Amino acid sequence: MEQGKIVKVAGPLVVAEGLVSSRMYDLVRVGAEGLMGEIIEMRGDRASIQVYEETEGLGPGQPVEATGAPLSVELGPGMLEAVYDGVQRPLDVLEQMAGAFLSRGVTAPGLDRDKRWEFKPTLKAGDRVESGDIIGTVQENAVIEHRIMVPPGVSGVIEDLSAGSYTVTEPVGSLKTAAGDSVDLIMMQVWPVRVPRPYRKKISANEPLTTGTRVIDTFFPLTKGGVACIPGPFGAGKTVTQHQIAKWSNAEVVIFIGCGERGNEMTDVLMEFPELMDPYSGEPLVKRTVLVAHTSNMPVAAREASVYTGMTMAEYFRDMGYAVVLQADSTSRWAEAMREISGRLEEMPGDEGFPAYLGTKLAAFYERAGRVHTLATETEREGSVSVVGSVSPPGGDLSEPVVQNTLRVVKVFWALQDKLAYERHFPAIDWLTSYSLYLDKVTPYWNANVGPEFRERRDRCMGILQRESELAEIVRLVGLEALSAEEQVLMETAKSIREDFLQQNAFRDDDQFTSLSQQDKLLETILLFHEKAIEAHSKGAALKDIFAAPVRERITRAKYLDEDKLAEFDEIASDIETQLVGDGFDDDEVAVYAGGER
Amino acid sequence: MREYMTTRDIVGPLLLVENVVDVTYGELVELEFPNGTRSLGNVLEVNEDVALVQAFEGTRGSNPSETKVKFLGRSLELAVSKDMLGRVFDGLGRPRDDGPEIIPEKRLSIYGQPINPTARDFPDDFIQTGVSAIDGLNPLVRGQKLPIFSGSGLPHNQLAAQIARQSAVLQRGAAADEIGEPIEGEFAVVFAAMGITFEDADFFIDEFRNTSAIERAVLFLNLADDPAVERIATPRMALTAAEYLAYEKDMHVLVILTDMTYYCEALREVSAARKEVPGRRGYPGYLYTDLATIYERAGRVKGRKGSITQVPILSMPDDDKTHPIPDLTGYITEGQIVLDRNLHRRGVYPPVAVLPSLSRLKQKGIGPGKTREDHADLSNQLFGAYARGLQAKELAVILGEAALSDSDKAFVAFADAFEDRFIRQGAGEDRSVGDTLALGWELMKLLPRTELKRIKDVFVEKYLPAEEDADA
Numbered sequence A: 001m002e003q004g005k006i007v008k009v010a011g012p013l014v015v016a017e018g019l020v021s022s023r024m025y026d027l028v029r030v031g032a033e034g035l036m037g038e039i040i041e042m043r044g045d046r047a048s049i050q051v052y053e054e055t056e057g058l059g060p061g062q063p064v065e066a067t068g069a070p071l072s073v074e075l076g077p078g079m080l081e082a083v084y085d086g087v088q089r090p091l092d093v094l095e096q097m098a099g100a101f102l103s104r105g106v107t108a109p110g111l112d113r114d115k116r117w118e119f120k121p122t123l124k125a126g127d128r129v130e131s132g133d134i135i136g137t138v139q140e141n142a143v144i145e146h147r148i149m150v151p152p153g154v155s156g157v158i159e160d161l162s163a164g165s166y167t168v169t170e171p172v173g174s175l176k177t178a179a180g181d182s183v184d185l186i187m188m189q190v191w192p193v194r195v196p197r198p199y200r201k202k203i204s205a206n207e208p209l210t211t212g213t214r215v216i217d218t219f220f221p222l223t224k225g226g227v228a229c230i231p232g233p234f235g236a237g238k239t240v241t242q243h244q245i246a247k248w249s250n251a252e253v254v255i256f257i258g259c260g261e262r263g264n265e266m267t268d269v270l271m272e273f274p275e276l277m278d279p280y281s282g283e284p285l286v287k288r289t290v291l292v293a294h295t296s297n298m299p300v301a302a303r304e305a306s307v308y309t310g311m312t313m314a315e316y317f318r319d320m321g322y323a324v325v326l327q328a329d330s331t332s333r334w335a336e337a338m339r340e341i342s343g344r345l346e347e348m349p350g351d352e353g354f355p356a357y358l359g360t361k362l363a364a365f366y367e368r369a370g371r372v373h374t375l376a377t378e379t380e381r382e383g384s385v386s387v388v389g390s391v392s393p394p395g396g397d398l399s400e401p402v403v404q405n406t407l408r409v410v411k412v413f414w415a416l417q418d419k420l421a422y423e424r425h426f427p428a429i430d431w432l433t434s435y436s437l438y439l440d441k442v443t444p445y446w447n448a449n450v451g452p453e454f455r456e457r458r459d460r461c462m463g464i465l466q467r468e469s470e471l472a473e474i475v476r477l478v479g480l481e482a483l484s485a486e487e488q489v490l491m492e493t494a495k496s497i498r499e500d501f502l503q504q505n506a507f508r509d510d511d512q513f514t515s516l517s518q519q520d521k522l523l524e525t526i527l528l529f530h531e532k533a534i535e536a537h538s539k540g541a542a543l544k545d546i547f548a549a550p551v552r553e554r555i556t557r558a559k560y561l562d563e564d565k566l567a568e569f570d571e572i573a574s575d576i577e578t579q580l581v582g583d584g585f586d587d588d589e590v591a592v593y594a595g596g597e598r
Numbered sequence B: 001m002r003e004y005m006t007t008r009d010i011v012g013p014l015l016l017v018e019n020v021v022d023v024t025y026g027e028l029v030e031l032e033f034p035n036g037t038r039s040l041g042n043v044l045e046v047n048e049d050v051a052l053v054q055a056f057e058g059t060r061g062s063n064p065s066e067t068k069v070k071f072l073g074r075s076l077e078l079a080v081s082k083d084m085l086g087r088v089f090d091g092l093g094r095p096r097d098d099g100p101e102i103i104p105e106k107r108l109s110i111y112g113q114p115i116n117p118t119a120r121d122f123p124d125d126f127i128q129t130g131v132s133a134i135d136g137l138n139p140l141v142r143g144q145k146l147p148i149f150s151g152s153g154l155p156h157n158q159l160a161a162q163i164a165r166q167s168a169v170l171q172r173g174a175a176a177d178e179i180g181e182p183i184e185g186e187f188a189v190v191f192a193a194m195g196i197t198f199e200d201a202d203f204f205i206d207e208f209r210n211t212s213a214i215e216r217a218v219l220f221l222n223l224a225d226d227p228a229v230e231r232i233a234t235p236r237m238a239l240t241a242a243e244y245l246a247y248e249k250d251m252h253v254l255v256i257l258t259d260m261t262y263y264c265e266a267l268r269e270v271s272a273a274r275k276e277v278p279g280r281r282g283y284p285g286y287l288y289t290d291l292a293t294i295y296e297r298a299g300r301v302k303g304r305k306g307s308i309t310q311v312p313i314l315s316m317p318d319d320d321k322t323h324p325i326p327d328l329t330g331y332i333t334e335g336q337i338v339l340d341r342n343l344h345r346r347g348v349y350p351p352v353a354v355l356p357s358l359s360r361l362k363q364k365g366i367g368p369g370k371t372r373e374d375h376a377d378l379s380n381q382l383f384g385a386y387a388r389g390l391q392a393k394e395l396a397v398i399l400g401e402a403a404l405s406d407s408d409k410a411f412v413a414f415a416d417a418f419e420d421r422f423i424r425q426g427a428g429e430d431r432s433v434g435d436t437l438a439l440g441w442e443l444m445k446l447l448p449r450t451e452l453k454r455i456k457d458v459f460v461e462k463y464l465p466a467e468e469d470a471d472a
């Protein structure tokens, strides 16, 4: 391979000369230790290289070796449960090799070369296959069946294919192409991270990705194949929300990218996910998870690459036919890495020093999400990648470039408010400014699977919350007394929606996950109380007593009810009925209907 | 030895040196100016035979043709040994007290290496600081980085010193409702001063001396009149010492870094001299990454006994939390303790603004065994009630007390009592977490019982003090 030499070193950027036959985005090895780098600009025979490791000690004259290949990831059995850095180095393996601290120049392949996997063919010699066709499976763990596919760009007739125990690089068989060449079939695919993996066609994302987080599922739903962003100042709850989705969403595979964030948050995931059980499979959550952990103190250029590394993995699982959710925490740190490199390249800066191509890069990244029909002879195989990106705007200012460019492409906006967070209203998702453009798309699914009234209840509650914010203005100016009784009931109901529905403690076992049907029941109950309160008042009950009805205690606790105790909602409903407007109340029950003061 | 007299330009703290050979990025440089002064520096950029050098100790007295530039072939290092304990160093790690040179056990690059995320152990040991506003609501845990966001004139130094003095780890409680005893003498303190006044530094040194904590302390001082660019190295010196003590000598180390604002300003000065494209308010675009390489050096490592807990102090310019320095810090650290000027004016010490303060690791650090079973619920309730009390007070300002409902009035009374009795305490008062919780429950009595929605019923039954005489 061609060798060049360093002429300049400025932080993570190295300029080398003599790499004439290399191409843009080729991987190179820099210096005596062969540090990984990627060519990001070429001028004459000079190549600018972003180096994925600390560049201290590099200097002019030191060698740079071309590899002739672009930065790629290895795809195949062994990805699940792994922890990678931004360029797919397995961190657990590096720890075994070099100890607790990341040392430069220590590297290992993304997929274990020695581990053997039980391969079971699903096709046989003589079958005609195209790119994307599944030739066999490996039960990677108790949860995920790894489907081995014909790589993109390859097709032909299978010559042989046999069951057995293979490493990821051993041929499991071969096929003959139309040109008559024989091609080995191996389980591992290698794919350049900056190139989207191909699919047959995109289809509409109209099935919700349920997360168990009530404010999301009910008010601002995401879909399988949909894209969402979650901007907010520090401490508002971006990471916790993303962890909740990683834990409890009904995605089949979860790719979590810790992009330039805290080390301890990664450790948290690493320690917690093997312990927590996936509510769908009953197996530890880690079995469906790939973690890309590139923390803020790790080399910045590899942080830039991390989101692509994660995305390529997500697409690969999508291609197998899985519903994948990819989370990037935080996309701002990715953008900042871009900015840093761009600054070193002395490019003309755009807004706030970000490169002028920031918007294009963000859009191209989110565009890799979607629900698709995958490549394959059978056209109906469906897979999806949903993307949730957190954004960390400086000072919480949503007008900054990363938020603004993101909002142009995402369809769901979960706006976190620090004011809510200060009040410990979590998730601090602002119900007045957040939105989901998937609402109408998922309604048919809701009608069929949750209940025909769910959408309407949701809209009514949203209406109440909106009205509350208008009335709150009046209350602030002239006091609660200025409101009519009906408006006062509405204020009370809004409070109940906020406290008994929206607020959800991620750290309480009995609160962190709520099924869609329980969400529906909760809304139904809150609205029932609302109606009955108005009715009771019209029949003469004092508001004070209505609001003090003992059943409210039960409503407050209804969100903690076990999924298998949903029958209790019927009891609560009948309590509301009897305590507010019923006539057959017992002596020891508060009958506010009986006429106000006791 | 590669020694040159080929400086072309000198701009602020930077020198451009020509015709150099084999210079590497990050290399340590020794500069000698015509008047005999010396300065250490390092290579910020090398382009063919031209090196850009930043002089840590300034360029005063230098001149292009007569400045000697010596490249030392290694990066900036700190000589470490256990004898550092009890000693005072300057911002570049050279003895500043009258003591002898340190006989190094080894030399370590001050830049350290990132902890592999898989090798981290999650911080979850509660540290009793003896300060209710922290222990009760935003507890510090061992291995955490929890900054104090302050402003000029606020008592952040007193608070940091109080934390350093009182911090203790607790033994495991025998049961869910039992709090373990504090374990004595656990912490070593590494203190780094960046740009603070002599008086402020002296306050800390005195504090450490008076409590004989000095024997377990290592101090790095770059004061207001010391070279500004040196400050870029100072926190890294301190953290290198801390890592050595924690991971090689099994000590639990509390690192106090003050004032991070001056550190960032030094960084901005260098960036401006390099004519880099500035980010917000002139601070370099890589400020986040740079700060992360400092703050992320807090933590615990699996299989090692020691730990590094960081309490950085920063003064918010204009008390503005959205200023890039507090903002980027908050994005990296595991919470923040925010001090409030209004509370301070009203004479509340420590003036901790409870609502914007946060400890992100609290969930893991409290609860049965660590503190007590009711801790999490109680602190949630205290937060909620205080927030509501403040809201009601705002309302009262506009509409008058009379407009408040009875329950609002109860919350107002609660908020006042909370500030006065729970947040407020003496600078020398060491409250056990048991006392803090008891105080919290005491205050709960001011609220209607039905409002205690965030606390599990069993805990209310068990811990809410019985109502004394109704009209007492």
Ligand SMILES: Nc1ncnc2c1ncn2[C@@H]1O[C@H](COP(=O)(O)OP(=O)(O)O)[C@@H](O)[C@H]1O
Binding pocket: A232, A233, A234, A235, A236, A237, A238, A239, A240, A241, A426, A427, A428, A504, A505, A506, A507, B358, B359, B360, B361
């Ligand atoms: N759903 C939630 N339930 C309970 N606490 C939460 C929730 N979301 C956030 N928090 C609290 O807020 C803190 C900050 O949340 P985090 O997600 O780390 O913020 P961000 O990533 O936006 O900086 C957490 O440590 C936790 O104390």
Ligand SMILES: [Mg+2]
Binding pocket: A238, A239, A240, A261, A329
């Ligand atoms: Mg976060």
